[in-house]
Amino acid sequence: MKKKKATAQKKRVKHGQQRKNNAKRAQNSAKQQKKSSAGKIKSSSASQQKKNTVQQKKSNVEQPKKSNAEQPKKSNAGQAKVSAEQLKKSGAEQPKKKATEQSSKSSTSQKHNTKQKQKQGSTEQRKDSEDRKQSSTEQRNSSSVQTKVSAERRRGKPEQKKSEWKEILYNCPYVLGIVFTSLIVMLWSDEIGFKAIAREAQTVMVQSGMIGDSGQTELEKHLLLEEDDELSADKPESEAGNEDVLENNSEIDDKLEENAGKRKDESDDKENDNDLQNDISNEENIENTEGAQGIGKGITKFEIYDPQEIDSIYYSDAGKVALTTEYPYTKENIGYFHDAAFLGDSRTLGISDYAGLEEADFYCDSGMMIFKLLEEKVTYQKTGDKVDLNQVLQEKQYGKIYIMLGMNELGYGNTEMYLEQYRKVLNQIKEWQPQAIIYVMANLHVSREKNNMETEFNNININDKNAASAQLANGTDIFYLDVNPLFTDSDGFLNADLSFDGVHLYAQHYDVWREFLLEHAVEPAEVAEE
């Protein structure tokens, strides 16, 4: 029964839409309809009018209570319309029962259905309103009905507000999702979260001198202190660095001791030498990490310069440039690489692709990091398979191992962590490959265009990393090779003609790199003899 009625109504709706072809406009004229319905009421008999008002009251009271939050704001207007429709129907001498049935139906029915009815109601109303325009002058008499309706409206208001809020929640789940997840992430994340905001605010405030008693003298004192720091920073830092190196050297030496023995005393002597050398070298603007001048022992020197103040969590200005380990290298031919392994990132991939080192093994991936080298699988370029370096280096013995990593570390951790990890990796490799000579290759600088002092992607940072890794070169089985002078201009920027992106060399320039490596070869035999 109900269904039938619903379909009938739908049909009527269609009909109405066809006629007016604009249901929306009809809805907009709700006010008009109310008026006209009032007019209608007048035209029907007085007794019926009374009953109708009661009915209307009922339905209006029922609906706000029963209608759940899903019902949009419009529903109130819709209710008015629906009740108006009832009025009309009863005005057209429809049995009372049916009208009440309908009202109860409309209040309990789904949102969708109500909407339909609203439409229907409004379209039909429009018809009626047009029919009975002439009776609008008699409106006043029915004002009692109107006031009642508006009273009902007022009463329904608080609940409506609630539903409005629920409607907002219902209508923007995505906005809420983003806001909610963002809040969580910002509470948790160091990089984008509230901690970072606090940090940024603090630096801004310090810079603008808002923190502390901002008297001039105070500020001057602050500046003076900073300068002092800078002045004193030079020496202790480099000394500390040397200590690190020595520590490490003895660490590696300890391990060598097991193999070759009788190194301990020597290295102790070297430590003393080293300190002396440092004092001298500082004066000469040249600094040695490994001071021993023995035959077959390489020296890694540093060029000292005035470091810049860097405000970054990732790096600082090392104040020194590492130079290729000084050593009487021999010049070899391409066969030298038959037992060589290359470990590195996308730029080592470039060597693999374009330098023509067919015999060497390449373990590298774009985005490889020193932190990932032994933790994650690496692509073995000869087969394209992902392999575990831990396994490979334990199974296969190499004569030479070339490492170049550091570019992807520019914005990760900091230089101390980088050095620590580099040392860990080298110790590990030495353990597995006691016979191998390890070449620590300097990371190639970037071009002037790519150099960005506002981010951490710049040559000072690269240099910081290079200087750190160069400290690990001991001149006996670990050598530091700096290929940069071949490809950079006088300011240390990668020549723009040599690269598309300012980071990677064009394929044809890897030949130069290969020749450099061949000219800087260490005879494994020499090391073994020692």
Next chain:
Amino acid sequence: MVFSSLGFLFRFLPVFMLIYLIVPAKYRNIVLLVGSLFFYGVGEPYFVLLLILSVLVNYGLSKYMFWEPRSSQPDRGKKRARRRKTALISALVIDFGILFVFKYWDFTAGVINDLANRETIPLLMLALPLGISFYTFQMVSYQIDCYRGTMEEPAGFISFAAYVSMFPQLIAGPIVRYDEVSDRMAGRKIRIRDLENGLKLFTVGLGLKVLLANQIGTLWNTIMSAGAGNLHITVAWLGAIAYSFQIYFDFWGYSVMAMGLGKMLGFRIPRNFDDPYVSRSISEFWRRWHITLGRWFREYVYFPMGGSRKGSLRTVVNLFVVWACTGLWHGANWNFLLWGMLFFLILTVEKNSYGRKLEQSKVIGHIYTLVIIPITWVVFAITDLGQLVAYLGNLFGIHRAAVMVGMPQLERYLQQYWVLLIACILFATPFPRRWYQRWKDRWFMVVVLLLIFWFSVREIMVGSNNPFLYFRF
């Protein structure tokens, strides 16, 4: 500031939106203006002054155009016409003058110096202000509309300034006409649905930019890093295709983000792309690619010059001018001019011969477009003419140097990028947009978009610098 930066996503946008939603409706334009200037000023602390100056001058001139002296004189109409003309011409001279000095001075000076074989004109070496091509074009469109009388009354100062500097479209378009935003400028209601849909749209754009364009861009970069001229024909084509995807998703993503932000602010920013890569001819491609720029040149250059109504010779001349300008608009370099000329040639030929047939065909038109477009993008991408010639040679299997990037590399690239390539192909078709339209209100879409958003954020965090390709034009 770029949209795909943590600073924008987690600092600027939330704070701005909060203020924007809280303030009473009548102050929203001011908030929008101040916010936009801040947005611009963070990245360009000095050029923001240039922007403000341009806005002030243009506003003054547009006001002058509508200005009426009190006393009614007999030749009022004539004087008014002259006044309007003066205002328009000075606006054009100033706007294009600034653009010329910053964008084209060095290029022109270089050409003249080369011709004279000595340094006659000094180079200025000025940095290009962010988005200057876009906001200049918007101001010019406004002035011309004022002159033509399509605008009944001049915009208020705040409205005009907010229109020019509105941050969603300030730095990389779309190029909006004033009448498209004027009614919303006067008063707009921000509805919850708009906020929701706007943010969804923004996320889609962010995903296109960060998850597709940036990623496929590394393939193009890898190939170009090996060097144009060393490439096997297959690798050369793979690179061209990768770049075609990169520039499309980059720019489309940006436009979608602008649309989304516009929606969140209560505006309707016009669409800039309509699935250009499924076109059947190059003419159709340009009706679907960067629509607002094409519209600008059509309305303010091509039609005023007579369009195609003044005989075929004149049409060709008009097309030539339009395409030379379009090319140079994208950058002050020979390759951009060449790029524009390439389109001029193709479009002229298409217009006069096989164009219509292509657009009726089902398959040939698509193949034709998909072959030509990557070649044009290569011309667009490589600013060094020597390298450009070498790359174009590689595309046709002509090599002057030894091939260093061949099958082994191709295999590796495909192994690494095949998923991404398929995703790019899919998103270059109209289907994903249709799916989005159909499902955007479903609950699972909320989850999908949240995933896209946070994956994008993660990518942004990992890769620290990703400037938009389209920024410096």
